[in-house]
Amino acid sequence: MRTQRVVCCISFFVISVAFVFFGGGLFSPQSARASDLSGGIGLGATRMIYREGDTSATLKVLNTGATTWLTQVRVTDVTGNDSRAFAAFPPLFRLEGGSENSVRVRLTGAPGDYPKQTEGVWYVHVLSIPPGRQPAAAKGGVSVSIENVIKLFWRPDGMPEPGxxxxxxxxxxxxxxxxxxxxxxxxxxxxxxxxxxxxxxxxxxxxxxxxxxxxxxxxxxxxxxxxxxxxxxxxxxxxxxxxxxx
Incomplete structure:
Protein backbone atom coordinates (compact mmCIF):
# COMPACT_ATOMS: atom_id res chain seq x y z
CA MET A 1 0.00 0.00 0.00
CA ARG A 2 1.30 3.40 -0.92
CA THR A 3 0.10 6.64 0.65
CA GLN A 4 0.33 9.93 -1.19
CA ARG A 5 -0.23 13.17 0.67
CA VAL A 6 -0.84 16.47 -1.11
CA VAL A 7 -0.18 19.35 1.25
CA CYS A 8 -1.27 22.90 0.40
CA CYS A 9 -0.09 25.89 2.39
CA ILE A 10 -2.41 28.93 2.20
CA SER A 11 -1.10 31.88 4.23
CA PHE A 12 -0.31 30.28 7.61
CA PHE A 13 -2.87 27.47 7.38
CA VAL A 14 -1.87 23.96 6.32
CA ILE A 15 -4.36 21.55 4.75
CA SER A 16 -3.23 17.94 4.44
CA VAL A 17 -5.07 15.28 2.45
CA ALA A 18 -3.93 11.63 2.35
CA PHE A 19 -4.70 9.24 -0.49
CA VAL A 20 -4.07 5.51 -0.35
CA PHE A 21 -3.10 3.40 -3.37
CA PHE A 22 -3.34 -0.40 -3.34
CA GLY A 23 -0.84 -2.55 -5.19
CA GLY A 24 -2.16 -4.26 -8.26
CA GLY A 25 -3.63 -1.10 -9.77
CA LEU A 26 -6.79 -0.99 -7.67
CA PHE A 27 -7.67 2.56 -6.66
CA SER A 28 -10.58 4.73 -5.67
CA PRO A 29 -11.92 7.98 -7.18
CA GLN A 30 -10.04 9.76 -4.40
CA SER A 31 -6.76 8.31 -5.64
CA ALA A 32 -7.56 9.46 -9.17
CA ARG A 33 -7.92 13.02 -7.87
CA ALA A 34 -4.60 12.62 -6.06
CA SER A 35 -2.98 11.76 -9.38
CA ASP A 36 -4.35 14.99 -10.84
CA LEU A 37 -2.71 16.92 -7.99
CA SER A 38 0.54 14.96 -7.95
CA GLY A 39 2.40 17.18 -10.42
CA GLY A 40 3.76 14.09 -12.19
CA ILE A 41 5.68 12.78 -9.16
CA GLY A 42 5.55 9.01 -8.72
CA LEU A 43 7.51 6.02 -7.47
CA GLY A 44 8.69 2.97 -9.38
CA ALA A 45 7.32 0.56 -6.76
CA THR A 46 4.53 0.34 -4.20
CA ARG A 47 6.76 -1.45 -1.66
CA MET A 48 10.41 -2.32 -1.10
CA ILE A 49 11.94 -5.63 0.01
CA TYR A 50 15.37 -5.58 1.67
CA ARG A 51 16.76 -9.12 1.87
CA GLU A 52 19.43 -9.98 4.41
CA GLY A 53 22.77 -10.04 2.62
CA ASP A 54 21.83 -7.33 0.11
CA THR A 55 24.08 -4.26 -0.01
CA SER A 56 21.14 -1.95 -0.77
CA ALA A 57 17.60 -1.75 -2.14
CA THR A 58 16.76 0.66 -4.95
CA LEU A 59 13.70 2.86 -5.49
CA LYS A 60 13.08 4.96 -8.58
CA VAL A 61 11.53 8.41 -8.14
CA LEU A 62 9.94 9.64 -11.38
CA ASN A 63 8.84 13.09 -12.52
CA THR A 64 6.60 12.84 -15.59
CA GLY A 65 5.51 16.48 -15.32
CA ALA A 66 7.18 19.72 -16.33
CA THR A 67 7.76 21.12 -12.83
CA THR A 68 11.13 20.80 -11.12
CA TRP A 69 10.89 19.44 -7.57
CA LEU A 70 13.26 19.44 -4.62
CA THR A 71 12.93 15.91 -3.21
CA GLN A 72 13.78 14.60 0.25
CA VAL A 73 13.85 10.87 1.08
CA ARG A 74 13.93 9.44 4.59
CA VAL A 75 13.16 6.16 6.36
CA THR A 76 11.08 5.97 9.55
CA ASP A 77 10.14 3.23 11.97
CA VAL A 78 6.55 2.26 12.76
CA THR A 79 6.30 5.07 15.33
CA GLY A 80 7.17 7.70 12.72
CA ASN A 81 10.64 8.44 14.08
CA ASP A 82 13.66 8.56 11.80
CA SER A 83 15.14 5.08 11.55
CA ARG A 84 18.62 4.23 12.74
CA ALA A 85 18.42 0.89 10.91
CA PHE A 86 18.13 2.28 7.36
CA ALA A 87 19.03 5.47 5.50
CA ALA A 88 18.34 6.71 1.96
CA PHE A 89 21.04 7.97 -0.41
CA PRO A 90 20.92 10.62 -1.70
CA PRO A 91 18.65 12.03 1.01
CA LEU A 92 18.03 15.26 -0.93
CA PHE A 93 18.10 15.96 -4.67
CA ARG A 94 16.63 18.09 -7.43
CA LEU A 95 14.30 16.27 -9.83
CA GLU A 96 13.87 18.01 -13.18
CA GLY A 97 10.74 17.67 -15.28
CA GLY A 98 10.69 14.50 -17.38
CA SER A 99 13.48 12.84 -15.39
CA GLU A 100 13.97 10.15 -12.76
CA ASN A 101 16.43 9.40 -9.99
CA SER A 102 17.39 6.18 -8.24
CA VAL A 103 17.48 6.21 -4.45
CA ARG A 104 19.40 3.52 -2.59
CA VAL A 105 18.30 2.41 0.86
CA ARG A 106 21.18 0.98 2.90
CA LEU A 107 21.71 -0.60 6.30
CA THR A 108 22.96 1.85 8.93
CA GLY A 109 22.13 0.03 12.17
CA ALA A 110 23.60 -2.58 14.47
CA PRO A 111 22.92 -6.32 13.96
CA GLY A 112 20.33 -6.29 16.74
CA ASP A 113 18.20 -3.73 14.88
CA TYR A 114 17.00 -6.35 12.38
CA PRO A 115 14.72 -9.31 13.20
CA LYS A 116 16.15 -12.77 12.62
CA GLN A 117 13.02 -14.93 12.80
CA THR A 118 10.35 -12.71 11.19
CA GLU A 119 10.08 -9.88 8.71
CA GLY A 120 10.45 -6.31 9.92
CA VAL A 121 8.72 -3.22 8.53
CA TRP A 122 9.79 0.41 8.08
CA TYR A 123 8.45 3.27 5.93
CA VAL A 124 10.10 5.21 3.11
CA HIS A 125 8.93 8.83 2.77
CA VAL A 126 9.52 10.73 -0.47
CA LEU A 127 8.66 14.43 0.00
CA SER A 128 8.71 16.70 -3.07
CA ILE A 129 8.58 20.51 -2.90
CA PRO A 130 8.72 22.98 -5.80
CA PRO A 131 11.99 24.88 -5.17
CA GLY A 132 11.66 28.59 -4.50
CA ARG A 133 7.87 28.43 -4.13
CA GLN A 134 7.41 28.20 -0.36
CA PRO A 135 7.58 31.96 0.41
CA ALA A 136 4.28 32.31 -1.49
CA ALA A 137 2.45 30.96 1.57
CA ALA A 138 3.64 33.88 3.68
CA LYS A 139 2.30 36.29 1.03
CA GLY A 140 -1.13 34.74 0.98
CA GLY A 141 -0.38 32.54 -2.03
CA VAL A 142 -0.49 28.77 -2.38
CA SER A 143 2.40 26.32 -2.27
CA VAL A 144 2.13 22.57 -2.68
CA SER A 145 4.24 19.66 -1.47
CA ILE A 146 3.65 15.99 -2.24
CA GLU A 147 4.65 13.06 -0.03
CA ASN A 148 4.61 9.44 -1.15
CA VAL A 149 4.98 6.82 1.59
CA ILE A 150 5.62 3.11 0.97
CA LYS A 151 6.52 0.16 3.18
CA LEU A 152 10.05 -1.20 3.42
CA PHE A 153 10.17 -4.86 4.47
CA TRP A 154 13.28 -6.44 5.97
CA ARG A 155 13.44 -10.14 5.10
CA PRO A 156 15.89 -12.40 6.98
CA ASP A 157 17.83 -15.27 5.43
CA GLY A 158 15.79 -18.41 4.94
CA MET A 159 12.57 -16.57 4.08
CA PRO A 160 11.85 -16.84 0.33
CA GLU A 161 9.31 -14.76 -1.53
CA PRO A 162 5.90 -15.62 -0.04
CA GLY A 163 3.45 -17.56 -2.19
Missing part, protein backbone atom coordinates in the same frame (compact mmCIF):
# COMPACT_ATOMS: atom_id res chain seq x y z
CA UNK A 164 -0.18 -18.59 -2.00
CA UNK A 165 0.36 -20.90 0.97
CA UNK A 166 1.54 -17.91 3.04
CA UNK A 167 -1.26 -15.59 1.90
CA UNK A 168 -3.87 -18.28 2.57
CA UNK A 169 -2.66 -18.94 6.11
CA UNK A 170 -4.92 -16.49 7.98
CA UNK A 171 -7.20 -17.62 10.81
CA UNK A 172 -10.59 -15.93 11.20
CA UNK A 173 -12.51 -16.28 14.45
CA UNK A 174 -15.43 -14.51 16.08
CA UNK A 175 -14.58 -11.52 18.25
CA UNK A 176 -16.73 -9.11 20.29
CA UNK A 177 -18.67 -7.09 17.72
CA UNK A 178 -17.07 -8.66 14.68
CA UNK A 179 -14.32 -10.87 13.27
CA UNK A 180 -10.70 -11.37 14.34
CA UNK A 181 -7.98 -12.10 11.75
CA UNK A 182 -4.77 -13.74 13.00
CA UNK A 183 -1.47 -14.22 11.19
CA UNK A 184 0.38 -17.29 12.52
CA UNK A 185 3.29 -16.89 10.11
CA UNK A 186 6.59 -15.01 9.87
CA UNK A 187 5.67 -12.54 7.12
CA UNK A 188 3.81 -9.24 7.26
CA UNK A 189 0.54 -9.72 5.35
CA UNK A 190 -1.14 -6.73 3.67
CA UNK A 191 -4.75 -7.13 2.55
CA UNK A 192 -5.60 -5.99 -0.97
CA UNK A 193 -9.27 -6.59 -0.22
CA UNK A 194 -11.24 -8.14 2.64
CA UNK A 195 -14.93 -9.09 2.59
CA UNK A 196 -17.15 -10.63 5.25
CA UNK A 197 -20.33 -12.25 3.87
CA UNK A 198 -19.78 -10.22 0.71
CA UNK A 199 -19.47 -6.87 2.52
CA UNK A 200 -16.19 -5.07 1.87
CA UNK A 201 -14.12 -3.90 4.83
CA UNK A 202 -12.83 -0.32 4.42
CA UNK A 203 -9.08 -0.88 4.61
CA UNK A 204 -8.47 2.87 4.71
CA UNK A 205 -10.20 2.96 8.11
CA UNK A 206 -9.54 -0.57 9.42
CA UNK A 207 -6.13 -2.27 9.80
CA UNK A 208 -4.86 -3.36 6.39
CA UNK A 209 -1.76 -5.24 7.59
CA UNK A 210 -1.29 -8.23 9.87
CA UNK A 211 2.04 -8.38 11.68
CA UNK A 212 3.74 -11.78 12.19
CA UNK A 213 2.10 -13.67 15.05
CA UNK A 214 -0.46 -10.89 15.64
CA UNK A 215 -4.22 -10.41 15.27
CA UNK A 216 -6.50 -7.53 14.25
CA UNK A 217 -10.22 -7.08 14.94
CA UNK A 218 -12.76 -5.90 12.34
CA UNK A 219 -16.15 -4.50 13.34
CA UNK A 220 -18.18 -6.51 10.87
CA UNK A 221 -20.10 -9.70 11.63
CA UNK A 222 -20.46 -12.69 9.33
CA UNK A 223 -19.79 -16.34 8.65
CA UNK A 224 -17.64 -16.35 5.51
CA UNK A 225 -14.54 -14.32 4.69
CA UNK A 226 -12.90 -13.73 1.30
CA UNK A 227 -9.61 -11.89 0.91
CA UNK A 228 -6.54 -11.31 -1.17
CA UNK A 229 -3.08 -10.02 -0.25
CA UNK A 230 -0.51 -7.74 -1.88
CA UNK A 231 2.49 -9.69 -3.15
CA UNK A 232 6.15 -8.67 -3.43
CA UNK A 233 5.65 -6.97 -6.80
CA UNK A 234 2.69 -4.95 -5.51
CA UNK A 235 0.17 -7.12 -7.35
CA UNK A 236 -2.77 -9.17 -6.16
CA UNK A 237 -2.19 -12.64 -4.68
CA UNK A 238 -5.46 -14.08 -5.93
CA UNK A 239 -8.52 -14.63 -3.78
CA UNK A 240 -8.91 -16.97 -0.80
CA UNK A 241 -11.91 -17.81 1.38
CA UNK A 242 -12.56 -19.38 4.77
CA UNK A 243 -15.30 -19.80 7.33
CA UNK A 244 -15.27 -17.81 10.56
CA UNK A 245 -14.69 -20.23 13.42
CA UNK A 246 -15.45 -20.05 17.12
Missing amino acids: KAVFRDVLFTRAPGGVRACNPGRYYLSFNHLRVDGHSVDLNAAPSMLAPGKCEDYKVKGERVTWSMINDSGGDSGEFSADVSG
Whole structure:
Protein backbone atom coordinates (compact mmCIF):
# COMPACT_ATOMS: atom_id res chain seq x y z
CA MET A 1 0.00 0.00 0.00
CA ARG A 2 1.30 3.40 -0.92
CA THR A 3 0.10 6.64 0.65
CA GLN A 4 0.33 9.93 -1.19
CA ARG A 5 -0.23 13.17 0.67
CA VAL A 6 -0.84 16.47 -1.11
CA VAL A 7 -0.18 19.35 1.25
CA CYS A 8 -1.27 22.90 0.40
CA CYS A 9 -0.09 25.89 2.39
CA ILE A 10 -2.41 28.93 2.20
CA SER A 11 -1.10 31.88 4.23
CA PHE A 12 -0.31 30.28 7.61
CA PHE A 13 -2.87 27.47 7.38
CA VAL A 14 -1.87 23.96 6.32
CA ILE A 15 -4.36 21.55 4.75
CA SER A 16 -3.23 17.94 4.44
CA VAL A 17 -5.07 15.28 2.45
CA ALA A 18 -3.93 11.63 2.35
CA PHE A 19 -4.70 9.24 -0.49
CA VAL A 20 -4.07 5.51 -0.35
CA PHE A 21 -3.10 3.40 -3.37
CA PHE A 22 -3.34 -0.40 -3.34
CA GLY A 23 -0.84 -2.55 -5.19
CA GLY A 24 -2.16 -4.26 -8.26
CA GLY A 25 -3.63 -1.10 -9.77
CA LEU A 26 -6.79 -0.99 -7.67
CA PHE A 27 -7.67 2.56 -6.66
CA SER A 28 -10.58 4.73 -5.67
CA PRO A 29 -11.92 7.98 -7.18
CA GLN A 30 -10.04 9.76 -4.40
CA SER A 31 -6.76 8.31 -5.64
CA ALA A 32 -7.56 9.46 -9.17
CA ARG A 33 -7.92 13.02 -7.87
CA ALA A 34 -4.60 12.62 -6.06
CA SER A 35 -2.98 11.76 -9.38
CA ASP A 36 -4.35 14.99 -10.84
CA LEU A 37 -2.71 16.92 -7.99
CA SER A 38 0.54 14.96 -7.95
CA GLY A 39 2.40 17.18 -10.42
CA GLY A 40 3.76 14.09 -12.19
CA ILE A 41 5.68 12.78 -9.16
CA GLY A 42 5.55 9.01 -8.72
CA LEU A 43 7.51 6.02 -7.47
CA GLY A 44 8.69 2.97 -9.38
CA ALA A 45 7.32 0.56 -6.76
CA THR A 46 4.53 0.34 -4.20
CA ARG A 47 6.76 -1.45 -1.66
CA MET A 48 10.41 -2.32 -1.10
CA ILE A 49 11.94 -5.63 0.01
CA TYR A 50 15.37 -5.58 1.67
CA ARG A 51 16.76 -9.12 1.87
CA GLU A 52 19.43 -9.98 4.41
CA GLY A 53 22.77 -10.04 2.62
CA ASP A 54 21.83 -7.33 0.11
CA THR A 55 24.08 -4.26 -0.01
CA SER A 56 21.14 -1.95 -0.77
CA ALA A 57 17.60 -1.75 -2.14
CA THR A 58 16.76 0.66 -4.95
CA LEU A 59 13.70 2.86 -5.49
CA LYS A 60 13.08 4.96 -8.58
CA VAL A 61 11.53 8.41 -8.14
CA LEU A 62 9.94 9.64 -11.38
CA ASN A 63 8.84 13.09 -12.52
CA THR A 64 6.60 12.84 -15.59
CA GLY A 65 5.51 16.48 -15.32
CA ALA A 66 7.18 19.72 -16.33
CA THR A 67 7.76 21.12 -12.83
CA THR A 68 11.13 20.80 -11.12
CA TRP A 69 10.89 19.44 -7.57
CA LEU A 70 13.26 19.44 -4.62
CA THR A 71 12.93 15.91 -3.21
CA GLN A 72 13.78 14.60 0.25
CA VAL A 73 13.85 10.87 1.08
CA ARG A 74 13.93 9.44 4.59
CA VAL A 75 13.16 6.16 6.36
CA THR A 76 11.08 5.97 9.55
CA ASP A 77 10.14 3.23 11.97
CA VAL A 78 6.55 2.26 12.76
CA THR A 79 6.30 5.07 15.33
CA GLY A 80 7.17 7.70 12.72
CA ASN A 81 10.64 8.44 14.08
CA ASP A 82 13.66 8.56 11.80
CA SER A 83 15.14 5.08 11.55
CA ARG A 84 18.62 4.23 12.74
CA ALA A 85 18.42 0.89 10.91
CA PHE A 86 18.13 2.28 7.36
CA ALA A 87 19.03 5.47 5.50
CA ALA A 88 18.34 6.71 1.96
CA PHE A 89 21.04 7.97 -0.41
CA PRO A 90 20.92 10.62 -1.70
CA PRO A 91 18.65 12.03 1.01
CA LEU A 92 18.03 15.26 -0.93
CA PHE A 93 18.10 15.96 -4.67
CA ARG A 94 16.63 18.09 -7.43
CA LEU A 95 14.30 16.27 -9.83
CA GLU A 96 13.87 18.01 -13.18
CA GLY A 97 10.74 17.67 -15.28
CA GLY A 98 10.69 14.50 -17.38
CA SER A 99 13.48 12.84 -15.39
CA GLU A 100 13.97 10.15 -12.76
CA ASN A 101 16.43 9.40 -9.99
CA SER A 102 17.39 6.18 -8.24
CA VAL A 103 17.48 6.21 -4.45
CA ARG A 104 19.40 3.52 -2.59
CA VAL A 105 18.30 2.41 0.86
CA ARG A 106 21.18 0.98 2.90
CA LEU A 107 21.71 -0.60 6.30
CA THR A 108 22.96 1.85 8.93
CA GLY A 109 22.13 0.03 12.17
CA ALA A 110 23.60 -2.58 14.47
CA PRO A 111 22.92 -6.32 13.96
CA GLY A 112 20.33 -6.29 16.74
CA ASP A 113 18.20 -3.73 14.88
CA TYR A 114 17.00 -6.35 12.38
CA PRO A 115 14.72 -9.31 13.20
CA LYS A 116 16.15 -12.77 12.62
CA GLN A 117 13.02 -14.93 12.80
CA THR A 118 10.35 -12.71 11.19
CA GLU A 119 10.08 -9.88 8.71
CA GLY A 120 10.45 -6.31 9.92
CA VAL A 121 8.72 -3.22 8.53
CA TRP A 122 9.79 0.41 8.08
CA TYR A 123 8.45 3.27 5.93
CA VAL A 124 10.10 5.21 3.11
CA HIS A 125 8.93 8.83 2.77
CA VAL A 126 9.52 10.73 -0.47
CA LEU A 127 8.66 14.43 0.00
CA SER A 128 8.71 16.70 -3.07
CA ILE A 129 8.58 20.51 -2.90
CA PRO A 130 8.72 22.98 -5.80
CA PRO A 131 11.99 24.88 -5.17
CA GLY A 132 11.66 28.59 -4.50
CA ARG A 133 7.87 28.43 -4.13
CA GLN A 134 7.41 28.20 -0.36
CA PRO A 135 7.58 31.96 0.41
CA ALA A 136 4.28 32.31 -1.49
CA ALA A 137 2.45 30.96 1.57
CA ALA A 138 3.64 33.88 3.68
CA LYS A 139 2.30 36.29 1.03
CA GLY A 140 -1.13 34.74 0.98
CA GLY A 141 -0.38 32.54 -2.03
CA VAL A 142 -0.49 28.77 -2.38
CA SER A 143 2.40 26.32 -2.27
CA VAL A 144 2.13 22.57 -2.68
CA SER A 145 4.24 19.66 -1.47
CA ILE A 146 3.65 15.99 -2.24
CA GLU A 147 4.65 13.06 -0.03
CA ASN A 148 4.61 9.44 -1.15
CA VAL A 149 4.98 6.82 1.59
CA ILE A 150 5.62 3.11 0.97
CA LYS A 151 6.52 0.16 3.18
CA LEU A 152 10.05 -1.20 3.42
CA PHE A 153 10.17 -4.86 4.47
CA TRP A 154 13.28 -6.44 5.97
CA ARG A 155 13.44 -10.14 5.10
CA PRO A 156 15.89 -12.40 6.98
CA ASP A 157 17.83 -15.27 5.43
CA GLY A 158 15.79 -18.41 4.94
CA MET A 159 12.57 -16.57 4.08
CA PRO A 160 11.85 -16.84 0.33
CA GLU A 161 9.31 -14.76 -1.53
CA PRO A 162 5.90 -15.62 -0.04
CA GLY A 163 3.45 -17.56 -2.19
CA LYS A 164 -0.18 -18.59 -2.00
CA ALA A 165 0.36 -20.90 0.97
CA VAL A 166 1.54 -17.91 3.04
CA PHE A 167 -1.26 -15.59 1.90
CA ARG A 168 -3.87 -18.28 2.57
CA ASP A 169 -2.66 -18.94 6.11
CA VAL A 170 -4.92 -16.49 7.98
CA LEU A 171 -7.20 -17.62 10.81
CA PHE A 172 -10.59 -15.93 11.20
CA THR A 173 -12.51 -16.28 14.45
CA ARG A 174 -15.43 -14.51 16.08
CA ALA A 175 -14.58 -11.52 18.25
CA PRO A 176 -16.73 -9.11 20.29
CA GLY A 177 -18.67 -7.09 17.72
CA GLY A 178 -17.07 -8.66 14.68
CA VAL A 179 -14.32 -10.87 13.27
CA ARG A 180 -10.70 -11.37 14.34
CA ALA A 181 -7.98 -12.10 11.75
CA CYS A 182 -4.77 -13.74 13.00
CA ASN A 183 -1.47 -14.22 11.19
CA PRO A 184 0.38 -17.29 12.52
CA GLY A 185 3.29 -16.89 10.11
CA ARG A 186 6.59 -15.01 9.87
CA TYR A 187 5.67 -12.54 7.12
CA TYR A 188 3.81 -9.24 7.26
CA LEU A 189 0.54 -9.72 5.35
CA SER A 190 -1.14 -6.73 3.67
CA PHE A 191 -4.75 -7.13 2.55
CA ASN A 192 -5.60 -5.99 -0.97
CA HIS A 193 -9.27 -6.59 -0.22
CA LEU A 194 -11.24 -8.14 2.64
CA ARG A 195 -14.93 -9.09 2.59
CA VAL A 196 -17.15 -10.63 5.25
CA ASP A 197 -20.33 -12.25 3.87
CA GLY A 198 -19.78 -10.22 0.71
CA HIS A 199 -19.47 -6.87 2.52
CA SER A 200 -16.19 -5.07 1.87
CA VAL A 201 -14.12 -3.90 4.83
CA ASP A 202 -12.83 -0.32 4.42
CA LEU A 203 -9.08 -0.88 4.61
CA ASN A 204 -8.47 2.87 4.71
CA ALA A 205 -10.20 2.96 8.11
CA ALA A 206 -9.54 -0.57 9.42
CA PRO A 207 -6.13 -2.27 9.80
CA SER A 208 -4.86 -3.36 6.39
CA MET A 209 -1.76 -5.24 7.59
CA LEU A 210 -1.29 -8.23 9.87
CA ALA A 211 2.04 -8.38 11.68
CA PRO A 212 3.74 -11.78 12.19
CA GLY A 213 2.10 -13.67 15.05
CA LYS A 214 -0.46 -10.89 15.64
CA CYS A 215 -4.22 -10.41 15.27
CA GLU A 216 -6.50 -7.53 14.25
CA ASP A 217 -10.22 -7.08 14.94
CA TYR A 218 -12.76 -5.90 12.34
CA LYS A 219 -16.15 -4.50 13.34
CA VAL A 220 -18.18 -6.51 10.87
CA LYS A 221 -20.10 -9.70 11.63
CA GLY A 222 -20.46 -12.69 9.33
CA GLU A 223 -19.79 -16.34 8.65
CA ARG A 224 -17.64 -16.35 5.51
CA VAL A 225 -14.54 -14.32 4.69
CA THR A 226 -12.90 -13.73 1.30
CA TRP A 227 -9.61 -11.89 0.91
CA SER A 228 -6.54 -11.31 -1.17
CA MET A 229 -3.08 -10.02 -0.25
CA ILE A 230 -0.51 -7.74 -1.88
CA ASN A 231 2.49 -9.69 -3.15
CA ASP A 232 6.15 -8.67 -3.43
CA SER A 233 5.65 -6.97 -6.80
CA GLY A 234 2.69 -4.95 -5.51
CA GLY A 235 0.17 -7.12 -7.35
CA ASP A 236 -2.77 -9.17 -6.16
CA SER A 237 -2.19 -12.64 -4.68
CA GLY A 238 -5.46 -14.08 -5.93
CA GLU A 239 -8.52 -14.63 -3.78
CA PHE A 240 -8.91 -16.97 -0.80
CA SER A 241 -11.91 -17.81 1.38
CA ALA A 242 -12.56 -19.38 4.77
CA ASP A 243 -15.30 -19.80 7.33
CA VAL A 244 -15.27 -17.81 10.56
CA SER A 245 -14.69 -20.23 13.42
CA GLY A 246 -15.45 -20.05 17.12
